[in-house]
Amino acid sequence: MYFFVPGGVDMATVHQQNFGFPVNGSDTVDERVREGLDALVAANAWERVGAALQEGVAALTSAVPKLTIPDLQVLLVLGDPTNTYFMTEVDGVSGFGGISGYITITVWPHPVVLDRLEAIAVHELHHNVRYSPGGVVWDPATVTVGEHVVSEGLADVFAAELHGERGHTHFVGDRTRTDDAVLAKVASGLGVTGMADFASWVLGDAAAALLGARQVGLPTGAGYAAGARLVRAYLDAAGTTAAGSVHTPSADILEVALPRLGLTPDAPH
Incomplete structure (x- = not known):
């Protein structure tokens, strides 16, 4: 995703900036992270995101038949339950789809987020197709x-x-x-x-x-x-x-x- 950055990027920093789960938490934080992961698994999150993206692609190509869809690579990340901004202001969701072919979605799996997983995914899909070759240049x-x-x-x-x-x-x-x-x-x-x-x-x-x-x-x-x-x-x-x-x-x-x-x-x- 960051191939265009000379020398690459520090992925640990990127993970933190994207509100990814803490990697050096206390026992209490680690337990919350495990519970969050279990909730994503129980909600069939990965499969639902994939199915939603397929549905979104079908809707886009039906509306614009000659539309080119990039070969998508998707990263679904468990979020950081200790980050106040992530958990309160944006209520457990952060996504980025602005680089053609790549989508990252960070979530904390509370009920509203779990209910909206498909919508979150296709929101980022629309961005990704908009800024892919043949579309809008950012x-x-x-x-x-x-x-x-x-x-x-x-x-x-x-x-x-x-x-x-x-x-x-x-x-x-x-x-x-x-x-x-x-x-x-x-x-x-x-x-x-x-x-x-x-x-x-x-x-x-x-x-x-x-x-x-x-x-x-x-x-x-x-x-x-x-x-x-x-x-x-x-x-x-x-x-x-x-x-x-x-x-x-x-x-x-x-x-x-x-x-x-x-x-x-x-x-x-």
Whole structure:
């Protein structure tokens, strides 16, 4: 996954940054980790993730028949029950699917996460196909908050197309999903470039504090909530689906969605 990094990366550090299970815990922590692993096994988690990805691929290729699907390698990791941010702010889930062909999913298997495993998997699948060859190019030097927000919205709506309400990322609060002030605030930052600030606009202030980034006054998951509203406004106008829009440029989506929601984008800066 990190083949492009000169000299590679320290995998122990990557594991920790991705909220992976503690490798040097106390006896009490080790027991919680074993219980978590047992819960994943009992829930048939690995097989369910695989089946969900196959269903997701079928939905995407049905909507876009000539779509190329990468040869996926998937890592399902048991999370760290001692990490406060992971367990509270993002409620036991963290995923990354932005590098073509690779998906990592870190979970703590409480009931909501176990219920949503399939939705979590296809959310990351949508990202992976969006940023695979032939799709959208994520250029770190020029990519905007708008692209990140739209991508999260598309992935959540795609998961909802397949799994109903379970598709919506569960750490986004109900009030955040419908708060017009949150939507307007996120819209004001859509033109922001520089990935150092993306966590602030997409994940919210708690993530910004964790990463030492500038806080902008947004609740956890604000970008997911705004992204889903923007994407749904676009899909309603265009008469299409999130599956069919996997490669649609974010600029095209925002051009349609923003005026429908009574918003105007911020200028890039």
